[in-house]
Every structure is written in C-alpha cells, then in structure tokens.
Amino acid sequence: MPGAPATEYGVYHFRRTFELAAKPERFVVHVSGDNRYQLFVNGRRVAWGPARGDLFHWRYETVDAAPYLEPGKNVFAAVVWNFGEMAPESQVTFETGFLVDGDTPAESVVNTGTNWKCARDESYSPAPAREVRAYFVVGPGDRVAGPRHPWGWEGREFDDSDWPAAAVVSPAAGREARDVHTRWMLVERPIPAMEERPERLQRIRRVAGIPQPAAFPAEPGPFEIPARTHATLLLDQTYLTTAYPELTVSGGKDAVVTMGYAESLYLPAAPGSRSREKGNRNEVEGKQFIGARDQFIPDGGSRRTFRPLWWRAYRYVELDVETKDEPLTIEDLRATYVGYPFERRAQFDGGSPEVNRILDVGWRTARLCAHETYMDCPYYEQLQYVGDTRVQCMISIFNSGDARLMRNAIGQIDDSRLGDACTMSRYPTRLEQYIPGFSLWWIGMVRDYWWYVDDPAFVRRMLPGVRAVLSFFEGYQKKDGSLGLLPWWRYFDWVPGWPSGEPPQEADGSSAPYDLLLLLAYRWAAELETAVGLGGLSEVYQAREKQLRESAQRLYWDAGRSLYADTPAKQQFSQHTNTMAVLGDVITGTPARDLMRRTLTAPGLSQGALFFKFYMNLALVKVGEGDSYLDQLGDWRDMLARGLTTFAETIDLPNSPSRSDCHAWSASPNIEIFRTVLGVDSAAPGFSRVVVRPHLNKLKFVSGSVPHPKGKVEVRLEPRGAGMAASITLPPGTPGEFVWRGARRELAPGVNRFSL
Numbered sequence: 001m002p003g004a005p006a007t008e009y010g011v012y013h014f015r016r017t018f019e020l021a022a023k024p025e026r027f028v029v030h031v032s033g034d035n036r037y038q039l040f041v042n043g044r045r046v047a048w049g050p051a052r053g054d055l056f057h058w059r060y061e062t063v064d065a066a067p068y069l070e071p072g073k074n075v076f077a078a079v080v081w082n083f084g085e086m087a088p089e090s091q092v093t094f095e096t097g098f099l100v101d102g103d104t105p106a107e108s109v110v111n112t113g114t115n116w117k118c119a120r121d122e123s124y125s126p127a128p129a130r131e132v133r134a135y136f137v138v139g140p141g142d143r144v145a146g147p148r149h150p151w152g153w154e155g156r157e158f159d160d161s162d163w164p165a166a167a168v169v170s171p172a173a174g175r176e177a178r179d180v181h182t183r184w185m186l187v188e189r190p191i192p193a194m195e196e197r198p199e200r201l202q203r204i205r206r207v208a209g210i211p212q213p214a215a216f217p218a219e220p221g222p223f224e225i226p227a228r229t230h231a232t233l234l235l236d237q238t239y240l241t242t243a244y245p246e247l248t249v250s251g252g253k254d255a256v257v258t259m260g261y262a263e264s265l266y267l268p269a270a271p272g273s274r275s276r277e278k279g280n281r282n283e284v285e286g287k288q289f290i291g292a293r294d295q296f297i298p299d300g301g302s303r304r305t306f307r308p309l310w311w312r313a314y315r316y317v318e319l320d321v322e323t324k325d326e327p328l329t330i331e332d333l334r335a336t337y338v339g340y341p342f343e344r345r346a347q348f349d350g351g352s353p354e355v356n357r358i359l360d361v362g363w364r365t366a367r368l369c370a371h372e373t374y375m376d377c378p379y380y381e382q383l384q385y386v387g388d389t390r391v392q393c394m395i396s397i398f399n400s401g402d403a404r405l406m407r408n409a410i411g412q413i414d415d416s417r418l419g420d421a422c423t424m425s426r427y428p429t430r431l432e433q434y435i436p437g438f439s440l441w442w443i444g445m446v447r448d449y450w451w452y453v454d455d456p457a458f459v460r461r462m463l464p465g466v467r468a469v470l471s472f473f474e475g476y477q478k479k480d481g482s483l484g485l486l487p488w489w490r491y492f493d494w495v496p497g498w499p500s501g502e503p504p505q506e507a508d509g510s511s512a513p514y515d516l517l518l519l520l521a522y523r524w525a526a527e528l529e530t531a532v533g534l535g536g537l538s539e540v541y542q543a544r545e546k547q548l549r550e551s552a553q554r555l556y557w558d559a560g561r562s563l564y565a566d567t568p569a570k571q572q573f574s575q576h577t578n579t580m581a582v583l584g585d586v587i588t589g590t591p592a593r594d595l596m597r598r599t600l601t602a603p604g605l606s607q608g609a610l611f612f613k614f615y616m617n618l619a620l621v622k623v624g625e626g627d628s629y630l631d632q633l634g635d636w637r638d639m640l641a642r643g644l645t646t647f648a649e650t651i652d653l654p655n656s657p658s659r660s661d662c663h664a665w666s667a668s669p670n671i672e673i674f675r676t677v678l679g680v681d682s683a684a685p686g687f688s689r690v691v692v693r694p695h696l697n698k699l700k701f702v703s704g705s706v707p708h709p710k711g712k713v714e715v716r717l718e719p720r721g722a723g724m725a726a727s728i729t730l731p732p733g734t735p736g737e738f739v740w741r742g743a744r745r746e747l748a749p750g751v752n753r754f755s756l
Contacts, residue, residue: 006095089137123149146299252328253300261314262291282643369664386438401707421468454686485509516580574606626695690736
C-alpha cells in the first residue's frame, strides 16, 4: 500500500481484476504475505497463510484457482494485515507485503505489481485491552467498525475504481536464488493446508437483558435485541476448540457487540488474594468470565458477518451486546474449526471406557496444539517449544503416522541456531529465548525421527546442528564431564519448590538433571553418527557418555537413602534425577527396578509434573514395571473429573490452578496406551522392525492398531490363565518380535496367530 507504514499496525485489501476467454483447466499461483494474508478468488476464500517460518525460510502457498474462475470478468482479492508490535510472539516479520506469482506465463496476468489496486481498511483497530491475567502473546483481538468497512471488497462487482495502484517493494526470490534482493527468502510450504470444518456452539449457560433464545446457538435461530438494551449471553461449546467464529447480524447501527473467549470460568478471588480458582470446568454458577475479546460495530446493513482475522481458542464465548437507537438481529453465530489435518488412525479397545475417554481427550488436546506448527497451548502462547514438541511429535507418530509436522518442527528448531550454536527454546519467535535443556531434548527429537520415520537423508542434514549443540555444552563441562553454570533459563519441569521450574544446583553449577540429560544426548548423538554420520565422532560421544555416567554415580548417589540426589550436597531429591539415572543406565538391572519403585513412593522427593511423567513412564517400562502404567493415570482421571475436555499444562493446586487448560505435553497417554499397554513400538531405525511388548495390567483383553510407514500394526491379545492368545498382523516387508513375561517369539510380515 503506497504511503502506508511498513512495520506498524494495519489491515489492507488488494485486488486484481482480469478477463478470461474461457474457464481454465489449471490456474496455479504461488502466494505469500507478511504478516498474514487471506486470498479470495471471485469472493471465495481459497488460501491463507503463510505457514509460519522465519525470514530465511519464508513460506509460500501454492493453490490451483481454476475451480473458482469463470469466463469473462474475474477478481483475485486479498486481505493482508500487519499487527506491528502487537503481532503474535510466534510471528516473525519484516514489513507489510503481499505476493502472487503465476506458475507459468498463463497465470502471469495475476502476478503482483502496479496492476493490482489496494486500500487500507480503516475499519480495523486492535480490540480493547484484554482481561487475561497471564503470559498472553497470541496477538490482539480485532475491533471492526462496520460503518467504515468496505463491505463486499472481495467480490467481482465491487467498485475499486478509486483505489490507488499498489507499490512494488522488491522482486521476489527463492531461498536458493543466486542474488536475493529481498529480506524474504522464499521456500515452498512443507506442510498441507489446515483442516477446516463447520462447528457450532451447543448451549446457552447464562443470559441477561433478553429472554433466552429457543434454538440458538446449537441451531440457526435469529433473535432480536431491542434498541437501547444491554444483553449478555454466556455460550458453551461443551468442549475446547480452535475455530474462526462467524457472527452474522442485521440492523443495530452503532451497537457495540463484544465477543469474549475463555477456556474456563473463574471463581472470585478470596479476600486479600490475587489467585482465582477455576474449579470444575463444567460449572458456571458464581463464576466470572475473564478472556480475550473481539469487538464489532454494525453499520445497520443486512446480514453483516464479522469473522476475526485469526482463529480463537475457546470453550466459552461471552456475547455482550449494547444496542443504541436501532434493534439488532442476531442472525447466527457459527464457527469453522481449524487445525493441522491429522487423521486419527490408531485404535484401542481394552474393555475400559475410561481408557478410551482419556484417549479421546488426549487426541483433542494434541489436535488443538497442532496448526502450522506444534504449539505449547492454543490460548495463551501458540509457540513451538522443544520440550512440548518432542512429546507432541510422538503423539502424531502413534496416532496418525503423519510425520510431516514433526519434520517441519525439527527443521525449524535447527533453523533457530545462531552463532553460539545452541537452539532457541522455541521457534519461530520474535523474542529470542533459550532453555539449555531444550536443545538437548531437540537431539532426542532427531533421534526419535530416525527411529520411527524412514528418512535418513533428513536426519543426516540435521547432524551439523546436533554436533553444534553438543559443542556448545562441551564448553561448559568440567574435567569430569559434569556441567558448570549454564546461561539463560535452566527450566526443567514445573515443580512446586523449583523457582521458575529450575532444578537445584550448586554454586559451581552442578545439577544432576542436567548432567544426566547431557548423558542421554551424547547417547542419542552417538547412535545417529553410527547410523548416518561419522563413526569416529560416535566413539567420542560414547566416551563422553561413559565419563558422565561414572561422574553421576560418584557425585549424586546417596547410599543412606538409596537414591540419587539433585546435587553433590545431597540435600534435595527428585523423581526427575532418579528417573534420568535409570534412563541413562547409571543404574541397571534389579537395582534400577528397585530404584524406580522407591522413586514412586519415597517421601520428600520433588514430584514430576505432567510433562515429566512421560519420562517417568519410559523408565518404569525400561525396568520391567510397565504393567503399572494404567495405575499411574490418577492425574488424568482427576482432570476428567474436574470437567476438562483437554489435558492441562499442570494439575490444579490449591490457590494455583493450571494456567492453560490445553497443553499437549500432557497428552502422553496417547503414546503410552499404544506403546506400553498395547505394546507396539519400533525395534529398528525407520520402524523397519516391530516389537510388541504388552503390559495389560488388569485388562482382560486388548485389541488395537498403530499406524506404520508401510501400513499398520494390528494386535489382539487375550490372557488365558498364565498364558496368552495372540493375533498380530505386521505390514508387508516388516518383521518383528513378541515379548511377554520373558518369552520371545519372532513375528513375520502378515498375520501371526499363536498361544503362549
């Protein structure tokens, strides 16, 4: 937009009208924008993006517009916005811009240039200040003043004759071009378009100022709010979602319509306290609505639709309307669900409705935290943190088999490395943040990808980043391999008593959780180097792993308590340190099994939060305690009892409810019910060999399937006294083995039926 500020808040429309002699069979264009765009063809939304990245990997979308074109007059139209300093923390930006590039000369008629027209949409401004009282960095709400909005701007019949010509910023160029004359280094979008499907709010929970409408909101049911009336409706989706709400109204010129969005409602704060309890998420009586908001000012026209520029996360929606001199008719409030297009392919039946409910809620949690990137939470941050993402990737593998978002995440975290070679804690991001341990978990992500996905070329491309991260940590290791004082935020887990989630450390930096995590990273890196990298470097990493194992035993083992301490002073103990000691083989065999039992029951240990319980289960399975897994799900049962429809960031504690009600690091049961209970896992790189090692606990049978790169693994098991009847089907060309109570049996590709 000529004359518009390049980096400040603004919403803009671009249009290109052109003629076609006939409807084309193919009309492929490549599209991108900064910060964001939506592309319309003859009034229909056909693409939106760009998929989030950084300036050195700026995504573009490719779309075939042919189905939307007609003989004669056609129009490409786009809305492009820049939220300036209020942009989401996950949104990297340079300056406002928009690009359309035809795939061949046949589509060049729509290439962006001065033949496009443009206008600033003066109806948009940031919504009034939000009420959310937490770290909230997903961008501003939208305030749209209907009397100033160019209604119909995306259609063919709109008159843009008084719009000025667009200004060219610079030529566009791909990332690999010889001379790049732009800050946006363009790369093709590596993930599919998001899933979109209709969705409706289900119930009215409270209403004030008007009689309660009969059918609304579960069904379309227009109702009127009289002139000079203040009405408030609390609407309940009945489950948390991520969606574009779409409110259609008629009349009501200059009314103020405010839509608020909340995961849950809050009880009033106790006198003298700033903390607000959430209680049971299904209950609304006596609770207050606190949430992010949009605002719409109708112009009095018929069937005007407000739709925010970005999707919202909510279970509850508060519709607050204050009319002026005209009545307002609410025609409808519907929504469009949006998320990464994962297909749920895994199945499980163990005769336990509770287990299946946990799986359903976990799957919803994972879906809502997966869009153009994985997200720690859809409501508060929408940032791709490494610690969260490693768990989310494994949920994707075991439930859908779709590894594209996993590959995208691993590559983006690698892209975050700067001159000091350590990855950022989260990426993409406008504000650099570093959590040293998350760089080590990222190495674990690369190892996971190698183990479950047959893509060694990509893993090989990640090895320079793996080596760089370990080189960074090498600079902080003491002579015995133990780490000294690390920089930045030393977060490990949200543990009460660990300030900011940082584990105990001595003045010289000694801290068992970090030493043991580095030990594991050396092991993962050694495996990767042996498989697809440098064998000599693998030997170096193995030697460093061995040194750390010996140092950890010497520094942290407390013979009096038969536990590993968090620091050499041996004053503090945690489930984390003892779990990591088992995972790192500092202790093995029967002593390791006894240690994990003590880790669950010994008094005075800092307890693993929902995030770290994923690793505790890995250790329990490793020492032969996998049959206890279903008994470890008390926190998940409690969340269901509290009315959560997704799993939370942390468990609710007195005067300290979970900030986020949707945090996919807590959906790890959607891995372990398949990997631990049903027992299906990879036994070789690329899932080229399968192991079925079930842990049925008290279940009388289990049956289910897990997606596999070559199809799926199907399992049905039925204990019979001291034995087992089994039916296991493996994909073509994929052998495996069955392991149960010390017995092993080779499995061939295809159907395997046997009894033990």
